[in-house]
Amino acid sequence: MPTATINRTETESVAPGATPLLDVKGVTLQYKTKKQIVTASYQVDFQVFPGDRFVLLGPSGCGKSTLLKGVGGFMSPVEGEINLNGKPVHAPGPDRMMVFQEFEQLLPWKTVLENVVFPMVTSGKYARAEAVDRAKRYLEKVNLTKFFDAYPHQLSGGMKQRASIARGMAMGPAILLMDEPFAALDALTRLKMQEELLELWEELRFTVLFVTHSIQEAVIIGSRILVLSPHPGQVRAELNAQQFNHANQDCAEFHALQQRIHDMLFAERIDAMGQHHGE
Amino acid sequence: MRWGNIMANKADEAVPAARIEPPVRDEFEREPRSIGEIGEISRSLSPWQRLRDNSLARNLFILVVLGLIWQIYAMWANSPLLFPTFTATIQALWDSTVHGPLLIRAWNSISILLIGYVSGVVLATLLTMFAVLTRFGSDLLGVLTAMFSPLPAIALLPLALMWFGLGAGSIVFVLIHAVLWAVALNMLSGFISVSETLRMAGRNYGLKGWRYVAKLLMPAAFPTILSGLKIGWMFAWRTQIAAELVFGATSSGGGIGWFIFENRNELQTASVFAGLFTVILIGLLVEGLVFRTIEVHTVRKWGMTR
The missing domain is CATH 3.40.50.300 (P-loop containing nucleotide triphosphate hydrolases)
Known part of the structure; x- marks a missing residue:
């Protein structure tokens, strides 16, 4: 076993006063x-x-x-x-980045990479070059390296959810x-x-x-x-x-x-x- | 459902309900056969099959047939004053394009049309943005579109002539009226139909106000917006030609409507047909080239439409 x-x-390391x-x-x-x-x-x-x-x-x-x-x-x-x-x-x-249940949560008019980059840039948290860098890193982590330039409608359901997770994590949310x-x-x-x-x-x-x-x-x-x-x-x-x-x-x-x-x-x-x- | 029916029928016939057990069968495994044994897996289509699948070729075929019918009827009727032949029309089109004023006339029409169309679309965008962001705005847009969209743009021309005089100003005013309400109505219905998940995703990114509209709602509603833009363009083009027919030339020289009117007065029927032909051609060109290109590079590429 x-x-x-x-x-x-x-959880045990959390002191009562933490x-x-x-x-x-x-x-x-x-x-x-x-x-x-x-x-x-x-x-x-x-x-x-x-x-x-x-x-x-x-x-x-x-x-x-x-x-x-x-x-x-x-x-x-x-x-x-x-x-x-x-x-x-x-x-x-x-x-607080959200990953939804629905597959149709990526913006259909942006490529996978742009989907991950967009919230980072639009929220003003990262400059574009850094955002692209981070997006690539996180997309690699969820095994979507080959699909940077694909559009969401070309992905399977699981790949869409992976991209959404990468999008959420790349933002570095609390x-x-x-x-x-x-x-x-x-x-x-x-x-x-x-x-x-x-x-x-x-x-x-x-x-x-x-x-x-x-x-x-x-x-x-x-x-x-x-x-x-x-x-x-x-x-x-x-x-x-x-x-x-x-x-x-x-x-x-x-x-x-x-x-x-x-x-x-x-x-x-x-x-x-x-x-x-x-x- | 089928099973349910079968069971029900059996119950009706009062057959003693014997519990059917499927027979136990042996398991087996097979090796996939090599492709060589199967032979042909895919075959390319013959040129004739490809031609029949090409929508451009099919449409061209229809046009050729229509042209032939026209030519035969006109030759049989033998009345060039009332119904010129297809070849005579093409001849007149060629002459007035190369030697005559048709190109300048067409450009006059299009340049004014563009001013009116673009202003109409910009106004519609602003109005719809206002409508999406505030409740007063949406009430305002609702009332205005309900009031003005049934009103034919050309009916405002007499009024426009009094306000703006004989010239481009009047046409632009009428064009804006033709475009504004159709485009605004489509835009708004597009915005309303954007899915809740995409909306929440956008708000999650911290998008607010006009940035939310411009960066999220607009692209998400683009299929509907595009069809609104097409309808708006059709309305504008029709209104443009009609307005030119009503008051003819302006100081800068008339448009296609004036060309048609002029030639009718001189009983140049073939040239009248050539003018109408130009109106159709420009219409087809904008639909097939401009809007088609926009569509291919946006909603089709994004998989939002087939």
Whole structure:
């Protein structure tokens, strides 16, 4: 059985007095539909520290994507506050780069390279020459070296998501926000992308806030998992998962954690929701 | 669904539901055969097949047939005053292009047209930007387009003549009216249809205000904007010729409309046809060359249209 060697120290090294990178305090988020106001998440608290692979996990309707939009600045909380590096989040900005689930998030009128360069230049963070340099470096890291001059419509879904990840990371954001980035991919590509993301993290140690509805993906990707309950989303638990990856997903602890989360989310609701929610 | 039906039918017939088990079959593996055994994998098309797939060739064929019908009918009717032959028209077109004033007339038309068209597009862009960024702007654009787009541009010409006098100013005014509303309406509907993900991506980059419109919404909505520009151009070209027909020459010399009018007065019917021909030719040229080039280098290259 593979033993957990990676980064056991990471969350434990955080002293009680350490300052979090992202501090979400008592946040309630609501969105309006045509007929009603829906409370998506209710008084949610969590803290993300530098280097975390922090996963928001929950079934559909737990407001995890809404929370991510709140952190991204696309929505304002009706209650509570979201602080990034001690400053409240008001509007979207290039310090929180978002990777969306949809493939169609790259600008179709720009080449892959230009897509990565554009936000760096337009936000005024990098001069053009430096931006091109960085873009090339990050595109190489996500294995898109051959596709600098391709247009997004010429890429496959997985390649588009890779380009989006490179675009997000090249900006050097304080935190990378990922909204189910692999959900629309086929199973094999998803597996590969998860592995690549972990390798990338090993190398660069960025901070990422990752939304998923897959328990397995959460345990593999996350170093820390925030489990949310649905309707409205409330914090159910915060768990550690930094020792798990693809290599040890057959070990007993992995299964135990998966089962624990599964029970947490579905045990009392199994009659209402059916069994197809099991991962 | 098919399975559902089969099951339902069985239930109706009240056949005892025997559970069908598929037979267990052996696994097997095969080596892929070498390409040499398969033989032909791809074959290039014959020249005739290629010709038939070429849209230019097919269109040319239609034009040739139309020209032939024209020629035969005109020769049979034998009335050069009312319906000159195709060859006579081409002769007149050649003569008035090489020896006559047709080129200058065409240039007069196009130069005024360009001024009116460009001003119309610029105004439409500003108005639409304002409409996207503020709610008042979008209300304003909605009311203005609803009021003015049904109003034929040429109907404003008498008024324009009183305001701006007999000359380019009047035509430009009418042209702007012809272009502005069509282009603005298309631009706005293009902006509205930009996907939420692209919008969020743009805001994520920190784009705001006019930079957001210019760098994100404009290119993202470009397929619709381009069709708006085409419609605007068509409106402008028609209005231009009509306006020239109404008041003829200006101080700087008339356009194609005036050329047609002049020749009708002199009963040079072949030249009238030649003038009409020029109007069509310029129209085709702009559509096939200018807009086509823009399309190939933008929306087609970006994979936003087929």
